[in-house]
Amino acid sequence: MRTIDRLLATYGESHQTTFYKRIHFICVPAIFFSIVGLLACIPTGSLFLSKVPETFQPFLHLGSFALILVLIYYLKLSFRLFIVMVLFSLIVLYGIYILDQLNLAPLWLVMLFIFAVSWVFQFIGHNHEGKKLSFLKDIQFLLIGPAWTMSHLFRF
Template sequence: MKTLDQWFEEYAVSHQNPKNKAIHYICVPAIFFSIVGLLMSIPSSSIAQLTNLNVPFIENWAGVVLIFVLLFYLRLSVMMAVRIAVFSLLCLIANFYIGQLVPLWMFSVGLFAVAWIGQFYGHNIEGKKPSFLKDIQFLMIGPAWVLQNLFSKKHIQ
């Protein structure tokens, strides 16, 4: 099993161009955010029937899926799992309020599409294919890579 640093090293190979990196810093979190919104948009009455639990954070599909997402990160790094958990919680809260203003699924589909266009534009600038075409797990590494880069000591100073 690869370590998180090994994943980051391999991911960084196709993310060297400063413009592509800047695009990723915006689009990767936007894609994660939009997926949370899409999952929150799925009717959740079936969750209550499946689980027969009354647990607040598992009241929609986003909560259920995010538990498995956090398990993925937890096996790589406890600190990264905590960072992703905080970001996930912020996504859940923000999507809840967006859903009070507009149809959440429509907003999420639009954001998802725009963010992916941005991603592919960034890779066009980079001149390299997206990493997830090599290994689908890179779709999970992208958000961690962005968090790691945005909050590394070199960016905080």
């Protein structure tokens, strides 16, 4: 069995009920989004500005660099998963950019709110499921959660 198949199957063992799957399909992408958004609040400085076209300069932040590392991890697991996660990551980056442009509140505050609310619902779902959080037994399940969600949404 391929590593990605084993990881997804193991992760899926603690995500069986329809109620929790629905929570998971909303909250895990929201947590992913909020973490990248929180990291986006940390600028990389002017180190790369002269080397990047102006169009891409708003995306020069720690969130983008973290995504590159995460995507390398997904590429090592599965090319199809990597492609889906690249698309999802681009949507996340654009969503963060739009949210920042709306200037509703400081970006870090909006992301912290999304993060906290999403985790509250995750804990409700895990309590309903009766299983402990997967990443407590293996830290890489923090990255497998979004992959598991995408694998179900795109049926692979």
